[in-house]
Each structure stands twice: as C-alpha cells, then as structure tokens.
Amino acid sequence: MIMDIPAHRVVVTDPCQRFDWRAIFGQDRPVELDLGAGDGGFALAYAGMHPEINLLAVERLLGRVRKIEKRAARTERSNLRVLRLEFGYTVRYLLPSESVSVAHILFPDPWPKRRHWPRRLIQPDFVRDLARALRPGGELRFTTDHEHYFATAQQAVTDAQVLQRAPEWNWSLDPKTDFQQTFEAEGRPIWRARWVKA
Ligand SMILES: C[S@@+](CC[C@H](N)C(=O)[O-])C[C@H]1O[C@@H](n2cnc3c(N)ncnc32)[C@H](O)[C@@H]1O
Structure with a gap:
C-alpha cells in the first residue's frame, strides 16, 4: 500500500528496533x-529557537500530531520530527541508550482522581526507562500546574534512584x-523541577 507520509512524521516500521537518530533527522545533533x-x-517554537538540536515531539492524538506537522511544514522546521505513539512505549522500547540530552515533560495529564494516579506518566519505572x-x-525537565502531581513526581524520581535533583533551568x-x-491566564501557580543523570 502506498501512503503519503508527512515529511516530519517518524514512522515506526519495526516496533522492536531502537531509533537511529541520524536516519530520522539526517544529521547528528543533540x-x-x-x-x-x-x-x-x-x-x-523551541525547535526554531534551537537550530543546534534535534527535537522529537511525541503525541498520541492524531489531530494534534497533524496540527504539529502542518505547522512544521509551513515553518520549515528541519530539526523537528513528530511521532504519533504512546510515550511510555517510546521511551522504553524505541529510544537508544544514552542518546537523549533533554526530555521535556510539560504539563502532562495530571490524573487528579486518586484511583487514576497510577496513570500518571512520572512513575519510578518510567524514570528508570x-x-x-x-x-x-x-536531563529531565518537568513542569506542571498540579501540586499533588508535582509531589508524587518528585517522590517517583527519588524512588527510582537514577537521577539527581538539580537547580531549575532558565525556563x-x-x-x-x-x-x-491557558493556565497562566487563569492565574494558576506552576511548579518546575529538573533532574540530571550523573
Ligand atoms: C495536558 S496536555 C499538555 C500538552 C503540551 N505539553 C502543553 O503543555 O501544551 C498532555 C498531552 O499529552 C498527551 N498524552 C497523554 N498521554 C499520552 C501518552 N500515553 N502518550 C503520548 N501522548 C500522551 C495528550 O494527548 C496531550 O496532548
């Protein structure tokens, strides 16, 4: 079957094979x-401000992925690629070891109900992956508007024992x-943390 694949899309042809960044981006950058x-x-915006890096955006909702791709094509972002996939799987099975400079986790779904807390992304196993x-x-840079998620995320990283807390980056x-x-317009407080791999 012949399909039109958007220029910025990363297509996983073998779900057991880790990414080859050079093949994905066409050049070696952090x-x-x-x-x-x-x-x-x-x-x-970040890929535009940082032409010295390659940025992989991971998002599971197709409508959002398509929006990113359209805007990436319009703005000719050659250092940005988009992957439509679940981020837990991506991190565990597709990322090559010791190959990522910064992981941004920005306002992840907070899952505020207690019975949904296990769905939160930042858990010890995820942190180890x-x-x-x-x-x-x-580094891992984490931002949330949800105070309880901020607390449990800090505990999860502490429990994982693989990253060290570091001063905030110049966010x-x-x-x-x-x-x-949206959150700033509503006047909500925002929490941030940075952890580094030794
Ligand atoms: C609250 S939004 C924040 C989006 C963006 N970071 C921002 O700050 O504007 C969380 C995003 O994570 C995506 N998401 C949630 N669970 C995911 C998963 N398991 N894999 C990939 N993306 C996921 C959602 O579809 C949503 O677009």
Whole structure:
C-alpha cells in the first residue's frame, strides 16, 4: 500500500528496533524530546529557537500530531520530527541508550482522581526507562500546574534512584506551551523541577 507520509512524521516500521537518530533527522545533533507535545506550540517554537538540536515531539492524538506537522511544514522546521505513539512505549522500547540530552515533560495529564494516579506518566519505572535513554549529564525537565502531581513526581524520581535533583533551568527563556498560556491566564501557580543523570 502506498501512503503519503508527512515529511516530519517518524514512522515506526519495526516496533522492536531502537531509533537511529541520524536516519530520522539526517544529521547528528543533540536530541531532545517533548513528551506529550499537544498542539506543538512549544515544540515548534523551541525547535526554531534551537537550530543546534534535534527535537522529537511525541503525541498520541492524531489531530494534534497533524496540527504539529502542518505547522512544521509551513515553518520549515528541519530539526523537528513528530511521532504519533504512546510515550511510555517510546521511551522504553524505541529510544537508544544514552542518546537523549533533554526530555521535556510539560504539563502532562495530571490524573487528579486518586484511583487514576497510577496513570500518571512520572512513575519510578518510567524514570528508570528514561534514565537509560539519557546521556550522562542528560536531563529531565518537568513542569506542571498540579501540586499533588508535582509531589508524587518528585517522590517517583527519588524512588527510582537514577537521577539527581538539580537547580531549575532558565525556563523563562523557553517558549510557552499551549496549556501554559491557558493556565497562566487563569492565574494558576506552576511548579518546575529538573533532574540530571550523573
Ligand atoms: C495536558 S496536555 C499538555 C500538552 C503540551 N505539553 C502543553 O503543555 O501544551 C498532555 C498531552 O499529552 C498527551 N498524552 C497523554 N498521554 C499520552 C501518552 N500515553 N502518550 C503520548 N501522548 C500522551 C495528550 O494527548 C496531550 O496532548
């Protein structure tokens, strides 16, 4: 079957094979991830501000993925690729070891009901999977508007025992995410944390 594959889409042809970043981006640059990219406001702007890196945006909703791809094509973002897949699977099975410089997890779904807490992305197993994929010195940058998620995420990273807490990055230089703009307009507080792989 012949299909039109959008230029910025990463297609997984073998779900057991880890990514070859050079094949995906066409050049070797530090790789960063935007896990749960939403409509891609952050990914598009960040890739534009940082031509020295390659950015993979991971998002499971097709409508959002298509939005990112259209905007990436319009703005000719050659250092941005989009993957439509579940981010837990992506991190565990598709990322090569010690290959990622920064993983951005920005306003992930907070799952506020107690019975849904196990669905939160930042859990010890996920953190260990991510740490495998991070380079030495690689970092996880986490932002949320949900205080309880912030607390459980910090505990999860502590329990995983693979990343060290570090001072906040200079987040004021980062473009705002789509959700961030909404939350800031509503006056909600925002929490951030950064962890580094030794
Ligand atoms: C609350 S939104 C935040 C989007 C964006 N980071 C922002 O700040 O504007 C969370 C995003 O994560 C995506 N998402 C949730 N679970 C996911 C999963 N398991 N795999 C990939 N994406 C997921 C959702 O579809 C949604 O677009």
